[in-house]
Amino acid sequence: MRNLIKAERFKFLHSSALWIVIAVLFAFCSISILTGVYDSAESALRSISKDIPIPLLGCSVYSAIILLDDFSNGMIKHYIASGYKRAFIMLAKFSHYIFGCCILLFVYPLLCVTFTAIVHGVETSFVLVMQQFIFVYIKSLPLYLGIVSIFFLACILLKNAAVAMAVSVAVSISLVVFSNKLYANNFAILKYSPMIQLDEIAANPISFEYYVAVAAAAFLLGLCLFIGVIKFQNDEF
Amino acid sequence: MDNTALNITGLTKRYRDFTLDNVSFSVPYGAVVGFVGQNGAGKSTTLKAILGLIKKDTGTISILGSQEQNIDFVIRNKIGVVFDGNDLPERMTPKQLSDFLTNIYISWDKEKYLSMLDKLSLPTNRKIKTFSKGMKMKLAIVAALSQNPELLIMDEPTSGLDPVVRDDILNMILDFVQEEKHSVLISSHITSDLEKIADYIVLIHKGKVIFDKRKDDLTRHYGIIKCDTEQFEAISKEDIINYRKQGNKLDVLISDRNAVQTKYPDIQVVPATIDDIMLFYVKGEMPCET
Numbered sequence: 001m002r003n004l005i006k007a008e009r010f011k012f013l014h015s016s017a018l019w020i021v022i023a024v025l026f027a028f029c030s031i032s033i034l035t036g037v038y039d040s041a042e043s044a045l046r047s048i049s050k051d052i053p054i055p056l057l058g059c060s061v062y063s064a065i066i067l068l069d070d071f072s073n074g075m076i077k078h079y080i081a082s083g084y085k086r087a088f089i090m091l092a093k094f095s096h097y098i099f100g101c102c103i104l105l106f107v108y109p110l111l112c113v114t115f116t117a118i119v120h121g122v123e124t125s126f127v128l129v130m131q132q133f134i135f136v137y138i139k140s141l142p143l144y145l146g147i148v149s150i151f152f153l154a155c156i157l158l159k160n161a162a163v164a165m166a167v168s169v170a171v172s173i174s175l176v177v178f179s180n181k182l183y184a185n186n187f188a189i190l191k192y193s194p195m196i197q198l199d200e201i202a203a204n205p206i207s208f209e210y211y212v213a214v215a216a217a218a219f220l221l222g223l224c225l226f227i228g229v230i231k232f233q234n235d236e237f
Numbered sequence: 238m239d240n241t242a243l244n245i246t247g248l249t250k251r252y253r254d255f256t257l258d259n260v261s262f263s264v265p266y267g268a269v270v271g272f273v274g275q276n277g278a279g280k281s282t283t284l285k286a287i288l289g290l291i292k293k294d295t296g297t298i299s300i301l302g303s304q305e306q307n308i309d310f311v312i313r314n315k316i317g318v319v320f321d322g323n324d325l326p327e328r329m330t331p332k333q334l335s336d337f338l339t340n341i342y343i344s345w346d347k348e349k350y351l352s353m354l355d356k357l358s359l360p361t362n363r364k365i366k367t368f369s370k371g372m373k374m375k376l377a378i379v380a381a382l383s384q385n386p387e388l389l390i391m392d393e394p395t396s397g398l399d400p401v402v403r404d405d406i407l408n409m410i411l412d413f414v415q416e417e418k419h420s421v422l423i424s425s426h427i428t429s430d431l432e433k434i435a436d437y438i439v440l441i442h443k444g445k446v447i448f449d450k451r452k453d454d455l456t457r458h459y460g461i462i463k464c465d466t467e468q469f470e471a472i473s474k475e476d477i478i479n480y481r482k483q484g485n486k487l488d489v490l491i492s493d494r495n496a497v498q499t500k501y502p503d504i505q506v507v508p509a510t511i512d513d514i515m516l517f518y519v520k521g522e523m524p525c526e527t
């Protein structure tokens with residue numbers, strides 16, 4: 001397992017996929033910044049923290065690139081033929097993916113907020129903005145990780161990068177749209193869902209609903225990982 | 238005690254439209270075994286079962302003296318595998334590939350790897366995706382050899398390559414088996430390559446092993462009788478393995494050309510290549526019982 005983690009670490013350090021995804025997301029965000037949609041770092045932070053589809057779209061694209069590379073180039077056969085347990089292979093890939101998502105979910109909004117502060121300034125102080133940013137990041141991270149694990153599962157089940165990316169993008173958009181619509185139509189139970197809690201992350205203090213949503217996200221992450229490992233253990237190459 | 242590098246007994250794998258049926262053969266230590274068959278015969282399926290890429294239905298596989306239940310990570314790491322050469326991370330350079338593979342293979346020898354790259358004039362700092370097919374295959378073999386394997390399993394390593402590159406690859410394999418404990422299982426439908434390097438030939442057809450023989454027995458003893466219908470009728474059916482009609486003439490495969498030439502001095506008998514033998518077994522007809 002340690003060797004597999006080292007191999008994934010090597011791939012992470014030598015892959016530009018994550019930084020390209022972040023750059024593309026930042027490029028789109030820059031349009032909002034330069035056109036004045038965000039007029040201060042604080043407003044950028046408030047908007048970005050509610051702008052859930054964008055980082056999810058980034059993670060869905062990232063998942064297909066990073067998880068299926070070894071499948072498409074055949075390297076996965078070498079891992080298996082070398083004697084590594086299939087469960088460990090999947091765990092190592094999942095770790096790489098989740099770590100990459102953590103970086104993406106941190107760097108993308110950081111770049112946007114910082115760039116907004118440079119262009120439009122701050123309402124209070126930059127230090128306070130950064131403190132608020134860190135708070136939002138830490139609070140939202142477990143919720144995001146539960147959701148992005150769905151993209152991991154899509155990749156392992158579908159094994160085709162283009163199809164997995166398309167499905168993951170569709171899932172991202174559907175989750176946001178349907179969660180909000182249903183919650184607005186008095187499906188109150190959705191207040192415990194990661195999607196709704198993400199929507200309210202900047203505004204609300206930590207609540208019981210948040211903890212339930214974190215537990216639900218953790219369960220979703222575990223379930224996706226479990227199903228992914230079982231599927232991979234039974235795959236033939 | 239198992240004194241073979243690889244021993245397969247009764248390997249069976251069923252698919253909807255194909256069955257690998259009771260495949261049994263072995264790879265002795267220090268030997269090169271050529272695994273031949275036409276496309277779709279079951280060669281790759283057999284190799285995948287050995288490597289754990291597919292699950293077999295029945296049968297046993299022992300590797301490097303270890304029975305199936307004892308084949309662990311250390312044993313599997315002693316198997317060098319070459320697929321079709323297009324299974325390496327193409328965005329890496331060969332140098333980066335070495336730094337990557339050192340994490341995968343416990344006996345990775347970087348110096349040996351770089352030395353072989355240099356000997357084969359393969360660039361170290363160019364991305365693998367810019368390599369030609371032959372260069373990728375050479376790189377794949379270098380990578381497999383650099384993990385210091387004891388058993389090398391190769392699936393169609395010379396397919397689609399020009400004669401010069403094929404010759405280079407065959408020489409690499411011959412160098413590898415100079416060590417007494419090094420063994421090679423090479424699957425190919427290019428039988429001329431196997432005639433150059435193999436010690437044993439295993440023929441598989443429609444999922445079944447047709448024969449497992451020493452190459453020298455095949456090339457030194459097998460022959461083809463060139464005859465007409467009248468002469469064919471005069472040949473004892475016991476002497477015939479298979480025959481093929483070629484217009485008005487018949488080609489007949491026999492297992493002992495010297496004995497047959499002595500028995501039928503008027504009949505033309507020519508040596509059979511492995512290619513010929515494979516064609517006869519795949520496309521030939523069995524003589525009818527009289």
